[in-house]
Amino acid sequence: MAPGPIIVGAGPSGLAVAASLRRLSVPSVILERSDGIAELWRHRTYDRLSLHLPKAFCQLPHLPFPSHLPTYPSKADFLCYLHSYAHHFSLHPFFGCTVVAAHFDPTESLWRVTTVSDLSLQSNPPSQWTWSDSLSESSHSTSEMGGLEVVEYVSPWLVVASGENAEPVVPELNGREEFKGSMLHSSKYRSGKEYKGKRVLVVGCGNSGMEMCLDLCECGAVPFMSVRSGVHVLPREMFGTSTFGLAMKLLKWLPVRLVDRFLLMVARMVIGNTEKYGLKRPEVGPVELKNATGKTPVLDVGALSQIKKGRIQIVPEVESLTSNGAKFVDERELEFDSVVFATGYKSNVPTWLKDTDFFSEDGKPKTPFPHGWKGDDGLYSVGFTGRGLLGASADAIKTALDIAESWKNYPESKHFILQTHPQGQANNVE
Ligand SMILES: Cc1cc2nc3c(=O)[nH]c(=O)nc-3n(C[C@H](O)[C@H](O)[C@H](O)COP(=O)(O)OP(=O)(O)OC[C@H]3O[C@@H](n4cnc5c(N)ncnc54)[C@H](O)[C@@H]3O)c2cc1C
Ligand SMILES: NC(=O)C1=CN([C@@H]2O[C@H](COP(=O)(O)OP(=O)(O)OC[C@H]3O[C@@H](n4cnc5c(N)ncnc54)[C@H](OP(=O)(O)O)[C@@H]3O)[C@@H](O)[C@H]2O)C=CC1
Numbered sequence: 483m484a485p486g487p488i489i490v491g492a493g494p495s496g497l498a499v500a501a502s503l504r505r506l507s508v509p510s511v512i513l514e515r516s517d518g519i520a521e522l523w524r525h526r527t528y529d530r531l532s533l534h535l536p537k538a539f540c541q542l543p544h545l546p547f548p549s550h551l552p553t554y555p556s557k558a559d560f561l562c563y564l565h566s567y568a569h570h571f572s573l574h575p576f577f578g579c580t581v582v583a584a585h586f587d588p589t590e591s592l593w594r595v596t597t598v599s600d601l602s603l604q605s606n607p608p609s610q611w612t613w614s615d616s617l618s619e620s621s622h623s624t625s626e627m628g629g630l631e632v633v634e635y636v637s638p639w640l641v642v643a644s645g646e647n648a649e650p651v652v653p654e655l656n657g658r659e660e661f662k663g664s665m666l667h668s669s670k671y672r673s674g675k676e677y678k679g680k681r682v683l684v685v686g687c688g689n690s691g692m693e694m695c696l697d698l699c700e701c702g703a704v705p706f707m708s709v710r711s712g713v714h715v716l717p718r719e720m721f722g723t724s725t726f727g728l729a730m731k732l733l734k735w736l737p738v739r740l741v742d743r744f745l746l747m748v749a750r751m752v753i754g755n756t757e758k759y760g761l762k763r764p765e766v767g768p769v770e771l772k773n774a775t776g777k778t779p780v781l782d783v784g785a786l787s788q789i790k791k792g793r794i795q796i797v798p799e800v801e802s803l804t805s806n807g808a809k810f811v812d813e814r815e816l817e818f819d820s821v822v823f824a825t826g827y828k829s830n831v832p833t834w835l836k837d838t839d840f841f842s843e844d845g846k847p848k849t850p851f852p853h854g855w856k857g858d859d860g861l862y863s864v865g866f867t868g869r870g871l872l873g874a875s876a877d878a879i880k881t882a883l884d885i886a887e888s889w890k891n892y893p894e895s896k897h898f899i900l901q902t903h904p905q906g907q908a909n910n911v912e
């Protein structure tokens with residue numbers, strides 16, 4: 483029996499909800515598949531990554547970024563902040579614990595969460611802990627599975643914080659097996675240094691595709707960017723302030739469509755007509771599209787000027803890969819040394835969360851923002867709003883307040899307090 487809510491994922495969302503709970507004196511258990519916090523940011527992002535939104539829009543609840551950090555902190559700055567956040571709130575996730583199944587047990591009104599634990603990733607395997615309650619002993623069942631251990635955790639509350647970007651999406655292009663060069667997803671791309679002098683096809687023109695093309699360019703490679711349905715490119719800043727911040731301010735007073743018209747008008751003045759370079763704009767405006775589909779506008783950090791100079795070449799949708807390159811839907815055929823798929827990510831919730839219709843097939847809550855954070859029977863989702871870290875923080879605060887209320891009313895006899903945890907792992911409240 484977990485000593486409080488079970489949180490799946492130790493990314494920014496999981497840490498934010500655990501910290502918010504801790505401030506309300508509610509202990510929690512964070513289950514994380516990786517060997518440390520924020521696996522996406524540590525292991526699945528390119529070297530030159532920095533926040534595209536000003537730090538004020540990316541900080542987690544109850545602890546601002548240090549003032550000495552630049553407006554757009556680097557990946558290293560952000561990771562440093564997340565580590566100090568976990569330290570500040572004494573959060574100790576259980577690492578190496580992949581949640582493989584979770585379901586609500588209506589007879590006991592409890593969530594049963596099955597994990598496969600990779601002991602090599604854990605400094606402190608959960609099975610070493612002792613629990614104060616007799617019930618907890620009976621329900622904390624473990625069994626060995628080769629080098630792995632299967633552990634079931636049980637709690638009245640389950641917080642899904644496994645992320646919208648949990649798994650890479652790679653399209654099943656015709657001819658994939660024939661292509662002889664290297665192929666990888668953007669989550670495996672680190673730097674353009676490895677591609678000096680190479681012709682690289684980047685499939686996808688979101689923030690990842692754009693920035694990797696820029697990186698390739700700066701490292702002496704020859705990038706081509708394949709654009710399928712189009713993209714809104716906006717300058718990162720307008721009138722000396724961040725475009726995102728300005729849009730947020732305008733949205734307080736004006737309808738979305740008017741804000742979009744304003745952003746597109748200023749964007750045209752600042753960066754020109756992007757359609758001229760093969761970057762078709764979607765019919766729907768950038769904010770409306772983000773709200774409706776989660777598709778993020780690109781905030782330009784330099785790629786556009788390389789596109790204008792012809793150093794990043796725009797190509798249409800890929801029709802198929804060939805042994806030494808790709809064919810495009812306009813029948814052109816070009817040679818490439820490597821293909822990088824900047825084709826986005828998906829949630830993995832449908833693979834492990836069973837018997838609930840709270841999440842849809844794409845692994846995100848069915849109920850639209852801002853109401854998608856709370857399901858039935860003590861189920862919560864944090865970080866699935868399509869609104870980045872700002873949305874995750876808002877979810878975390880609401881979730882923690884709601885759980886704290888129900889925790890208060892939960893019979894004292896059922897508060898299972900983890901008495902000893904030799905290496906001090908759980909987010910226990912003294
Ligand atoms: C390249 C990139 C740059 C971004 N930049 C920004 C930005 O500048 N600003 C912004 O607001 N947003 C940005 N985002 C959006 C991003 O989603 C958020 O920054 C943030 O990482 C979301 O936090 P999260 O905790 O919800 O998800 P994640 O960071 O993905 O964390 C989820 C955690 O859950 C773990 N997990 C997943 N499945 C399981 C499982 N079954 N069992 C156990 N653990 C599991 C993962 O290992 C991971 O540690 C960016 C995204 C990407 C890909
Ligand atoms: N510093 C920052 O703030 C950064 C933030 N991010 C964020 O990370 C998240 C993921 O971004 P990203 O990795 O760019 O992914 P996105 O989902 O934003 O973009 C995916 C791109 O791949 C294209 N695509 C998908 N499938 C195919 C296919 N089968 N054939 C051709 N093209 C395809 C999409 O085109 P189509 O529109 O046609 O589907 C789109 O251009 C976003 O929220 C983004 O904002 C990423 C990088 C930096």
Ligand SMILES: O=C(O)C(=O)Cc1c[nH]c2ccccc12
Nearest residue numbers: 534535778779781868869870871
């Ligand atoms: O990365 C995301 O999906 C975010 O929500 C943060 C973000 C990065 N670039 C943006 C541009 C417009 C709106 C949000 C973002």
